[in-house]
Amino acid sequence: MDIFEAIDHLTNAEPASVYLLHGSEMGLFDWFCDALLQTSHFSSLLRFDYEEDGFEPAEIELCSFSLFGDRPLVYVRNATVFTADGRSGAEADRLAAYLEQPMAMRTLVLSVASDKLDERRRVTKLAKRHAVISCSTPSRDRDALRMLERLAKAKEVLMEHDALTELWRRTQSLTLAVNEFGKLQAYAGGRPIARQDVEELVPMQVDDSVFTWIDWAVQGQVMSVFNALDGLARQGYDAFALIALLARQVRLMALAKGARNIEQRAKEFGVHPYALRMAARQAGAFRQKDLARLVRVLADAEFDVKRGRLAPDIALHLALMELTRAASTAQKNRAQ
Incomplete structure (x- = not known):
């Protein structure tokens, strides 16, 4: 499913045990985690980096239970084990074992900045038993504008349609466009962001x-x-x-x-x-x-x-x- 279908699904169902987000739009990874925190009863968000930490620290958090009933959302970014260039070994085996039998009442979010997963890997096949979410850059302008409009609404950013169109034309990336929201909001000072604001503040690629x-x-x-x-x-x-x-x-x-x-x-x-x-x-x-x-x-x-x-x-x-x-x-x- 794509990221927007996944966000819609969160409002109608309990969170899954495992989510794997992949694609070039890395800014959408954080948006999904924020949506999870808002729609579910997580006490906090714990972040790990697979390339730096491996999977063991995240696994310890997932398998530990708090006496106070805390339920953290565990997010492991940069999970390159799902790509052709990713390293195998003990950490990959540890992650595969967890995906085969994830902890009940816990949620793990994995992300990798790659549009293509290595389908041959056992860890990828196991991840596909769970929720796999695509966060790729849209290939058609009309799809991109629809998504960008929804992102602006979710982040409570008021933008005219012409401004959204110009922002997409200049960035060609949902992640880059979202990164410009704060600057544009501050410049607009409470009024809807106009096309001229985008032309003045957002550099062209x-x-x-x-x-x-x-x-x-x-x-x-x-x-x-x-x-x-x-x-x-x-x-x-x-x-x-x-x-x-x-x-x-x-x-x-x-x-x-x-x-x-x-x-x-x-x-x-x-x-x-x-x-x-x-x-x-x-x-x-x-x-x-x-x-x-x-x-x-x-x-x-x-x-x-x-x-x-x-x-x-x-x-x-x-x-x-x-x-x-x-x-x-x-x-x-x-x-x-």
């Missing part, structure tokens, strides 16, 4: 900055392109890194051009669907052969910088001029 940058380039807005370039330079991004990001985006545009199923194409090439949808929109102004030529131009720019034939900033400026020239030509052809 590097790729997102490049999306905006290329958007201007494909429209032939040379001045905006070079103004944005100056801004990226002030943020500390060197010219060679920007060439690589630009080359990656143009390759995505070439891959997305004419694609009938963006979701399937994104899965085939291991990229986020949002990035490929943006690339598909940007590619609309270009012919396929123009994109192929730009891919070669940027590959040559990278090669020339690595061989010392061109300085990185000169190679970047030449590549940008090629891109904006191709965009201007495409616009003229489309107008005709």
Whole structure:
């Protein structure tokens, strides 16, 4: 089940003996533990790290009973034993034995920051007898916005829909978005958070900055392109890194051009669907052969910088001029 189904289930049933949370959205792990504390009669939350502590300290707490009737929630994070790279051994055997016969009236929460579990491991098979909860980054924007809206409501954060949309566009992560809530609330001062607040306070990711940058380039807005370039330079991004990001985006545009199923194409090439949808929109102004030529131009720019034939900033400026020239030509052809 996903994290939201699990949260809904907590209000209608007693907590399970064991929960295994896995996925890239680590911020949701703490949210789930907070929801458990609110909906069940736990006296406290005890945290352990599997990589640092193993499972033994958590097991001692789970198997100990208080004379005062205290019932702590035991949370073991970083449980890498469930992944292909995780170590086996005595601690893994100890955890497997507990999963086979967990203590009654006790609840153990395990978490691992991995979207994929190692299904071959005995400990994973035993964990699947209990509640396994997915906390992955949503692949579709509408799903992400629905989840983000619910997270904002749960944390009593008032946000306009446009602000939520802009926050997701800039973070592309529920965890990163939730981390911005406190700052945005303080800035808004009690009023609903507006889109302008997000634009002023939440920095764009590097790729997102490049999306905006290329958007201007494909429209032939040379001045905006070079103004944005100056801004990226002030943020500390060197010219060679920007060439690589630009080359990656143009390759995505070439891959997305004419694609009938963006979701399937994104899965085939291991990229986020949002990035490929943006690339598909940007590619609309270009012919396929123009994109192929730009891919070669940027590959040559990278090669020339690595061989010392061109300085990185000169190679970047030449590549940008090629891109904006191709965009201007495409616009003229489309107008005709």
